[in-house]
Amino acid sequence: MNENLFASFAAPSMMGLPIVVLIVMFPSILFPTPNRLINNRLISIQQWLIQLTSKQMLAIHNQKGRTWALMLMSLILFIGSTNLLGLLPHSFTPTTQLSMNLGMAIPLWAGTVITGFRYKTKASLAHFLPQGTPLPLIPMLVVIETISLFIQPMALAVRLTANITAGHLLIHLIGGATLALINISATTAFITFIILILLTILEFAVALIQAYVFTLLVSLYLHDNT
């Protein structure tokens, strides 16, 4: 039981070859490319959703920030689709791997910070000291703000990893408990099954919310630096 609990988080391989790259690339084939002016219903809905999300997310940005539109939209689509596909039984979810999430978070965060330092050096440096800080607190606050800046990519990656991993583990545990209780008490097993259904609905919401939160935070870091 203990061994099986974490078996779904191991990097998958087929005949000794790692297939995690194929799994990461898989969600891209689920999004059809619009190739006509007026597309079919599915592509029209897809375009409408992307337009709705991008309008809402890029409203706060200036001209420079809006150059990141493609990056942010790709990010939210990738994380959202990967998280949702991971809710299928016996599937592997790449976003449960901290290495993957750090690989997304660190370059994006570093990109925003370097953009800020390159184009608005004074404002980026002044950002480390909140306006109106009393004189004796200045050195301490500068150190605290520096630490909080470097914590940002770690928090971004760990938040996504922990949320998705915890959800999968809970589903695994409660599903196992339901199966174990069937022979002991049918009523308790039924209640546990209801909890499992509710948890699965919650996990669908968490999958989309975490994708949105990740992208929104990257967007906010970009807004601070442009």
Add this chain to the structure above:
Amino acid sequence: MAGPETDAQFHFTGIKKYFNSYILTGRMNCVLATYGGIALMILYFKLRSKKTPAMKATLTWTSSVKFRCLEKLMSTHHAILNLYNKL
């Protein structure tokens, strides 16, 4: 939001003109001064000598010419003694 238009309302004189927590330049200078201070502290602790004065005095004595001559004299004395004992 801080910027040139909000900075214009503040009129500082002396050192406060360059180091304050209200205008952009002042905040930047405070941040750079803090980082500079931390860097200087790290440099100071890295470069300061780890040896105590007693150790320093011993090392100075052991590396001196007088000590080397004495050492050579003692080793020659021991060699002559050994030769004498063999005979």
